[in-house]
Amino acid sequence: MIDLQKAIKDKSSLVGRAYEFARTAHAGQTRLSGGPYINHSLAAAESLVRWGLDETTIAAGLLHDTVEDTTRTTEDIEREFGKEIRFLVEGVTKLGKVKYRGEEEQADNIRRMILAMAEDIRVILIKLADRRHNMATLGALPPQKQKRIAVETSEIYAPLAYRLGMQSLSGELEDLALPYTHPKEYHWLVEHVRERYEEREKYMKTIRPAVEKVLHDSGIKPIALDFRAKRYSSLFKKLQRYDMDIEKIYDLVAFRIIVSNVEECYAVLGAIHKLWPPAPGKIKDYIAMPKPNGYRSLHTTVIGPDGHFIEFQIRTKEMHDEAENGIAAHWAYEEKKGDKGYIQRIASFADKRELAWVEQLRAWQNEFAEPKEFLDSLKIDFFKDRIFVITPKGEIVDLSQGATPVDFAYRIHTTLGNQCSGARVNGKIVPLDYKLQSQDVVEILVQKGKKPSASWLNFTVTGYAKKKIKAALRGESGLLKKSSLKTELRITSEDSIGVLKDITAVISRSHLNILQIHSGSERNGRFHVLKITIDTADRDKISKLLVKLKGIREIKEIEYRLL
Secondary structure (H helix, E strand, C coil): CCCHHHHHHCCCCHHHHHHHHHHHHCCCCECCCCCECHHHHHHHHHHHHHCCCCHHHHHHHHHCCHHHHCCCCHHHHHHHHCHHHHHHHHHHHHHHHCCCCCHHHHHHHHHHHHHHHHHCHHHHHHHHHHHHHHHHCHHHCCHHHHHHHHHHHHHHHHHHHHHCCCHHHHHHHHHHHHHHHCHHHHHHHHHHHHHHHHHHHHHHHHHHHHHHHHHHHCCCCCCEEEEEECCHHHHHHHHHHCCCCHHHCCCCEEEEEEECCHHHHHHHHHHHHHHCCEEEEEEEECCCCCCCCCCCCEEEEEECHHHCEEEEEEEEHHHHHHHHHHHHHHCEEEEEECCCCCEEEEEEECCHHHHHHHHHHHHHHCCCCCHHHHHHHHHHHCCCCEEEEECCCCCEEEEECCCCHHHHHHHHCHHHHHCEEEEEECCEEECCCCCCCCCCEEEEEECCCCCCCHHHHHCCCCHHHHHHHHHHHHHHHCCCCHHHHCEEEEEEEECCCCHHHHHHHHHHHCCCCEEEEEECCCECCCEEEEEEEECCCCHHHHHHHHHHHCCCCCEEEEEEEEC
16 A cells, blocks of 8 residues: 555655645645645545555546646646546546536436546546545535535445445445435434444443354454444434334444455354354345445344344455455556656556446446436436346346346346246246345246236336336337326315416426316315326326325315326
């Protein structure tokens, strides 16, 4: 790992020259937090050092804001540091110019990131380092800007870090965003969880000697044995699934055991289970079957003394480094003598398997012409919680949580999806709307010449599957008529002047079109029944619309049906 302070002091080194250039360029500039601007550049560089990046990337990290926030130009950068650093700084500058202002702009922003990733992943790593420090100093900004940047971080940058395998950074970004995206919930967590954390940590300290003894008796010498508190953001997500009932959360604090090799990982698992019985269904082997982002570890939850549940995470040092630094841990380096005689570490290549999903994402995004469609699908298909299921040949398939056999079939091949007639999961026939779980073995049954059913659109969850179903129905069999993309609202309201105007205004503001309005007969002389046909069958949009319509005082009842 590079010693940043030592490198900065060496005025002949690449990092030292970059620091002097950035310090001079930012001279006299201060951040809203009050500190000199160069402190931000240094913080970004420190993150890149911690992630194990090369001198070129660290130098670009020091320079990443000079083009956007000073009078220096990209030509100046190239003249002083060469084309490679100019390319990296230019890439970060382009990403910084597109802000989170709405769906179209956000989609374009993500497209830019995808293209940048496919060309050079280091552009994104510098951007993540920049965002990490910006989030740490977010309190100095106006409230409206705080919220925008926090939402962008939570929805785009934290999931992106996760997909790159940078678990620690992803969690840190989500923790930094939570006080601004959900301030009330955050303060509730701080108020209600601190004592529980302290109780759990105290409990962990009491059982630690027993863990150390069973490992010693088994001939295992761990590299590290500690415990960590669950992040507030992770806890918040879990509490949302349990109606905010803190009593149902058992893994507030988890043991982490780091050992020398894979064999010792499984030996530790056996030793822990010899000490305390595992909780049913709580053993997860991410070593034999890594997560789609490359995460590897053994997880087990046991029933410890006094009936308390205890979570253990067991991994090697290499796995731990990968979990912390993700894709950055896979850079390989070669040492090279620079033109001024200093030794320079150059990033020579990254594990191509780690970048496979980036290439897939780059090709996939060209399937969607409309920015909104692209954005909606991206949030589901790539950034939503993931599951991984297994083909009959033992291949792992990465899918969105809630995916069905039909989503799986289209993920494998369009023809398999179109001809899907049934599915076996773990050897048993299941309905096509069955919700798949991680580690399910999925086999698709096909019927040659079969076409997809329009009803599949009601339960598939991935945008890719929905797009292929619609294409097949329209292009091959014509089964998907425009009428199947309509909804009829049946609204019972008081007979009041202006109520129809209020209703149509709400529908219009929801970016939906009214295709037909029919006014029914009065009921009890006081109420009208309106039947309004709108141009969507999207249940999520309809649900949001109903919430807005129920805010109109005169409306007493709303029903809907898909046409």
